[in-house]
Amino acid sequence: MSANAAAEYTSYLDEGETLKSWLTTLDHKRIAVLYLVSITLFFFIGGIAAAVIRLELVTAGGDFVTAETYNKSFSLHGIVMVWFFLIPSIPAVLGNFLIPLMIGARDLAFPRLNLASWYLYTLGGIFTIGMVIAGGVDTGWTFYTPFSTMFSNTYVIAAVLGVFIVGFSSIFTGINFIVTIHKMRAPGLTWFRLPMFVWANYATSVIMVLATPVLAMTLTLVAVERIFQIGIFDPALGGDPLLFQHLFWFYSHPAVYIMVLPAMGVASELIACFSRSPVFGYRFMAYSVMAIAILGFLVWGHHMFVSGESVYAGMMFSLFSFMVAIPSAIKVFNWTATLYKGSISFEAPMLYALGFVFLFMIGGLTGIIVAALALDVHLTDTYFVIAHFHYIMVGGSVMAYLGGIHFWWPKMTGRMYPEMWGRIAAVLIFVGFNVTFFPQFLLGYLGMPRRYHEYPEELEVLNVISSGGALILALGYLLPLLYLLWSLRYGRIAGSNPWEAKGLEWQTSSPPAKYNFRETPIVTEEAYAYSPYKV
């Protein structure tokens, strides 16, 4: 390395300051930042809709908004949160930024495709926002036919188009990751030396590539049926409404693993680093990730237990759903074992990771309850289900996402966030989350149905608690936005490896230069070569 190497160093952030240089960039790190900005925006849009829902439910009567506005609010909330936040968040922001760094590559295999993905995401977002401005949609995020094709008087086509377009964004990201991880690993970086985060994104990409086209085509059929009044879902036209549900859930169940597998990957990185010990049972962790991805394709029918599918189908789907619990449990056990052997420190990212494990566990256990055919007949479409999937998706994915953002923030920006504030926010979110969603298990068990804007008086206490929790949660989410922005200017300079972590991404400067590494690194160690028992 030449003596004036330091003088030549420009980080990826300094490669051009104009808006144009950002909007035409092919650098995976800059594209990750573009995603970070747009995804954060959508998270808060979805959050506002959630606030409307929780405000309406403070009182038993439907007195804050009309039934119609309420329906539009939960539809917007679901659509934005699922398609514009949960599905892209970790892969598009952290995955984009980190995968090439973690495998010692200069960029993703197809940088132009990567930029195109972001533009598609943005275009889909514009359609969705346009749909809201035009008047909203009331079908829920599931677009069930024939309601969505024949009866709803709202902007279904625009909403469907938005989701269709953003689907292509995720297909492109998936193709890019798969090819990159297969073909561009640094010398010595074998499959079983990859960080769990890379494994998780690999499995996620497989799901994205195999499931999303099914969703896209299904939504196309919905649009055609709605426009031309001819189609294959509406029974009045000779179609089959169950077919819609099969196709929809064939995508949308695996989609929940698009949301949670990357989160598992993040959790593994954080837990290994802050307990300074190698991930326990590394190979089993990798196999579990793939097993979850594959089994995820066999369980979609558990969303249709009460839809009229045959009892035998229901039994099979129930059985397969139980089987997903096995690799999921392996992961939880192995995280616990990693902690057990480690010397733990409680930095903010670690708090998020521990929160993730705890909440994912509750979400998973209640998942087994709703996967049991007989129990689900009682619990389906109640607040129990709402609580279940929020524990997984919000408690799981969002926790991990925030933990990951904190952990890699110094790598992305070159600055540290204020640690104390980070911990306060993590605790606030954890508490707010449980106060919001735990009462919903009880509400669901007592029979409060989802998607109603009025409910019996006697359920009011639990609903008030839940709405109060949502307020704490909202505060918890706002805090990181504030102090992370603050840190961009005033944060302590991080240095290349502030956590003394393992992994190739920490071997380059923070923030990294345009092509990541001056020389392609050569890997000689296993992943997570933290020396155990070191204090």
Place this chain on the structure above:
Amino acid sequence: MRNEHAIVAEQFDDPVQEYQAATLGMWVFLGTEILFFGVLFAGYAVSRFNYPEAFAEASRHTDVVFGTISTGVLLTSGLSMALAVRGAKLGRDKAILGFLILTILLAITFLFIEGTEYYHAYKEQLIPAFNFTYESPHEKPVELFFFLYFLMTGMHAVHVTIGILIMIAIAIMAGRGRFSSYYYTPVELTGLYWAFVDIVWVFIYPLFYLVSRA
């Protein structure tokens, strides 16, 4: 010496890596395509299971002679595409160009035959949501059959059209001597894509033209 495509894109170490990445990317992309069409095939399967008689009746309105000819044309184009790829591997620009042009012409012929069939359907008033009139107790399911027919052959035709555009671009590149026996990835990937287009048709043809025909 000719331009040997010496420039490897910056993110790759060498041409071999670039070639492998592009090829894998194409295979994964074709995987997504299979699932795209898979939805339509699933829709067909379910509908036909629900209305076997109506589907048998409807399939007698497609033109099996045209269908068979166009199948032959498309499969022949698959052969000439394969020969174009072989020409590329041997570094023969003339062969690439000649066989690509042949493939393009065959593809256009295919679209032309399909257009004729669409026109017949139009005259017989069989286009759903447009001019569909059909006197039979099976009216609705027959309309469903033709809905699927137009959707699936239409999606396929879109793929054929995109293929033609890609082949024109590749032919121009070949004309400029961009390929050699060291660098022919784009030709090979176009070949893969075209093979996929062929295979999808191999499934569409029996479903709409042959089955339950008496």
